Amino acid sequence: GAVVSQHPSWVICKSGTSVKIECRSLDFQATTMFWYRQFPKQSLMLMATSNEGSKATYEQGVEKDKFLINHASLTLSTLTVTSAHPEDSSFYICSARDWGARDGNTIYFGEGSWLTVV
Amino acid sequence: DAKTTQPNSMESNEEEPVHLPCNHSTISGTDYIHWYRQLPSQGPEYVIHGLTSNVNNRMASLAIAEDRKSSTLILHRATLRDAAVYYCILGGDNYGQNFVFGPGTRLSVLP
Numbered sequence: 001g002a003v004v005s006q007h008p009s010w011v012i013c014k015s016g017t018s019v020k021i022e023c024r025s026l027d028f029q030a031t032t033m034f035w036y037r038q039f040p041k042q043s044l045m046l047m048a049t050s051n052e053g054s055k056a057t058y059e060q061g062v063e064k065d066k067f068l069i070n071h072a073s074l075t076l077s078t079l080t081v082t083s084a085h086p087e088d089s090s091f092y093i094c095s096a097r098d099w100g101a102r103d104g105n106t107i108y109f110g111e112g113s114w115l116t117v118v
Numbered sequence: 119d120a121k122t123t124q125p126n127s128m129e130s131n132e133e134e135p136v137h138l139p140c141n142h143s144t145i146s147g148t149d150y151i152h153w154y155r156q157l158p159s160q161g162p163e164y165v166i167h168g169l170t171s172n173v174n175n176r177m178a179s180l181a182i183a184e185d186r187k188s189s190t191l192i193l194h195r196a197t198l199r200d201a202a203v204y205y206c207i208l209g210g211d212n213y214g215q216n217f218v219f220g221p222g223t224r225l226s227v228l229p
Contacts (some may be wrong), residue, residue, distance in 0.1 A: 043205075044162070044219040055181075064142045095217070106152070107209070107217055109161035115148045 004096050005029055006110035013117055018082045021113045023094030027076035030096035033065075034107070038091040050077040050094075084117040091115075122206045127224040130196045138191040138223055140206030142170075143188050148210045152217065153180065153191045155202040162205065165191065201227045 003026040014020045023033055031052045036044040039079075048069055049057040055070035068080040077096075081088055095109040120228040123141040131134040150169050154162040166173055166180045168189075173180040179192040193200055201216065 004161075036219075043221050046216050046218070049216060091159070095161075106164055106167060108164065109154075112159070112161040114159070 003092065004030075004032060004108045004110040005111050006092075006094055008113060009111060010114040011116070013084055013115070015085055015117055016083055018080055019084055020078055020080045021092055021094075021115070023077045023079070023096070023110055024089070025075045025096045025098070025108075028061075028096075028098040028099070031074060033071060033077040033094055033096045035069065035079050036093040036095070038112075044045075044093060047079075054109060072101075081115065084115070085116045089115055089117045122208060122220055124220065124223045126205070126221065127226065127229060129226045130193075131228050133195050136196045136225065136227075137195040137207075138193075138204050138225065139188065140190070141188045142206070143187045144210055145179055145208055146210070149208040150210065151180065151182060151186075151189050151211055152207045153178070154207065154217075155166070155200075156222070157202045163202075165204070171229045177206065191225060196225075196227045198227050198229060200223055219223075 005024045005026055007022045011019055020101050035047045035052040037047050038044045047061050047062045050069045050071040052071045052074055057065045066082055072079040091112050093112045097107045150167050152167040153165040155165050156162045166175055166178050169179045176221055181190045203222040203224050207217045
């Protein structure tokens with residue numbers, strides 16, 4: 001089946017620095033990818049929709065200047081947390097839909113990336 | 119987005135069947151019913167999905183009510199590795215449509 005991979009799986013950064021998380025669709029092309037954030041013992045919350053070759057669409061309350069999303073190719077989307085603060089520490093998850101597959105209605109998720117800001 | 123309602127938690131004994139219910143009374147005609155599960159510190163894993171007819175795969179079965187206002191995910195023989203949070207999600211066939219996650223059902227499997 002389709003595979004979505006994230007890197008890094010975990011990262012620790014100092015407060016005030018920026019960190020980039022990559023999301024790749026390994027065996028299919030994804031013109032649209034989604035970024036979620038999940039705090040401990042809570043459900044996934046959609047942050048933004050990443051569109052290849054155009055600007056991302058952010059959910060209400062998500063700062064677009066803080067969470068920079070770039071979707072420069074059909075297999076790669078990146079999320080950059082700029083000027084990270086401890087409250088940005090969370091589990092970040094990306095997903096993509098393999099529209100070309102027979103089961104094109106299925107969305108596949110990455111393994112997630114733990115961000116800890118100290 | 120149409121919403122789903124699931125019990126917060128359920129328990130099962132190992133090697134027994136588990137029936138996880140989901141209510142979705144406001145489902146639209148084009149909404150598929152998707153089930154995902156999430157193990158601790160991992161991204162959600164696809165389990166099964168369906169539209170109107172019951173579906174079976176190697177992981178589980180999905181029973182969909184005739185009026186489509188509810189569905190049940192069936193794990194035929196629970197194992198300790200099935201302990202996870204199970205999410206029932208509605209989604210259409212719009213390529214750009216994302217999935218909205220509710221709190222899901224936390225399944226505990228007792229040895």
